[in-house]
Amino acid sequence: xxxxxxxxxxxxxxxxxxxxxxxxxxxxxxxxxxxxxxxxxxxxxxxxxxxxxxxxxxxxxxxxxxxxxxxxxxxxxxxxxxxxxxxxxxxxxxxxxxxxxxxxxxxxxxxxxxxxxxxxxxxxxxxxxxxxxxxxxxxxxxxxxxxxxxxxxxxxxxxxxxxxxxxxxxxxxxxxxxxxxxxxxxxxxxxxxxxxxxxxxxxxxxxxxxxxxxxxxxxxxxxxxxxxxxxxxxxxxxxxxxxxxxxxxxxxxxxxxxxxxx
DNA sequence: AATATGCTCAACCGCAGGATT
DNA sequence: GAATCCTGCGGTTGAGCATAT
Numbered sequence: 001x002x003x004x005x006x007x008x009x010x011x012x013x014x015x016x017x018x019x020x021x022x023x024x025x026x027x028x029x030x031x032x033x034x035x036x037x038x039x040x041x042x043x044x045x046x047x048x049x050x051x052x053x054x055x056x057x058x059x060x061x062x063x064x065x066x067x068x069x070x071x072x073x074x075x076x077x078x079x080x081x082x083x084x085x086x087x088x089x090x091x092x093x094x095x096x097x098x099x100x101x102x103x104x105x106x107x108x109x110x111x112x113x114x115x116x117x118x119x120x121x122x123x124x125x126x127x128x129x130x131x132x133x134x135x136x137x138x139x140x141x142x143x144x145x146x147x148x149x150x151x152x153x154x155x156x157x158x159x160x161x162x163x164x165x166x167x168x169x170x171x172x173x174x175x176x177x178x179x180x181x182x183x184x185x186x187x188x189x190x191x192x193x194x195x196x197x198x199x200x201x202x203x204x205x206x207x208x209x210x211x212x213x214x215x216x217x218x219x220x221x222x223x224x225x226x227x228x229x230x231x232x233x234x235x236x237x238x239x240x241x242x243x244x245x246x247x248x249x250x251x252x253x254x255x256x257x258x259x260x261x262x
Numbered sequence: 263a264a265t266a267t268g269c270t271c272a273a274c275c276g277c278a279g280g281a282t283t
Numbered sequence: 284g285a286a287t288c289c290t291g292c293g294g295t296t297g298a299g300c301a302t303a304t
Binding site for chain 2: 050056103110111
Binding site: 036038039052059088090091102103106 | 288289290291292293294
């Protein structure tokens with residue numbers, strides 16, 4: 001047996017709401033609330049509308065705390081960050097934005113942010129990263145995640161007066177971005193990159209997916225250097241596995257980082 | 263000025279799942 | 284336990300507006 005429709009569609013009004021209807025709904029809800037039942041609300045309020053339509057109109061437009069107007073850059077960043085972590089869970093994303101509804105966020109994503117997001121991903125993923133480190137130099141190194149979910153690494157060459165780039169003699173420090181194949185595969189702060197005296201390392205103390213691992217090893221020419229218990233994360237009840245990957249090629253590091261310069 | 267195309271966003275739809283009968 | 288009700292959610296649609304040709 002099929003599900004009964006929530007209302008008789010031949011007897012309710014559809015389409016855009018008039019100012020009068022808005023007033024009736026707003027006044028009724030401010031006085032009475034929903035009383036826990038949207039389906040019976042339109043009849044009580046004197047509206048020829050489906051209960052679902054009333055609910056949507058209230059939640060997405062009439063509620064007093066709704067913020068109308070364009071999204072700020074900060075809001076964009078929050079949406080992009082959360083989308084990279086949880087996907088299209090619009091209601092959860094909207095819950096992190098004061099005064100925004102899931103419908104607003106979804107529309108904004110579909111019309112503006114999706115293109116921005118995909119363009120950024122394609123741009124990073126099309127760059128092949130050859131991870132070459134000149135081990136004769138000392139680097140300060142730092143990794144953060146930007147709001148596209150891309151891991152950004154910044155290398156500063158500490159002993160810059162001894163460093164000579166083949167591509168650019170003036171290059172003493174730079175930053176590059178390390179594309180992630182999938183935004184959901186590594187949790188924030190799981191990857192700790194480091195430049196050590198014998199090469200470029202990425203350590204994963206918890207949760208590296210097999211596809212990301214394969215990507216590092218095959219596409220980016222990393223090799224497995226160490227796999228075992230991580231002393232920094234072990235406790236009496238559990239141990240974490242440490243996977244350490246080392247870059248194979250050392251030769252053209254300055255060329256690589258120049259290619260990923262901001 | 264007229265028409266085509268693209269964009270925005272309010273509204274609708276169907277489904278999932280929890281609550282109630 | 285099954286049937287039904289209701290809410291909330293994400294995907295989609297289409298009217299209206301803006302811009303390009």
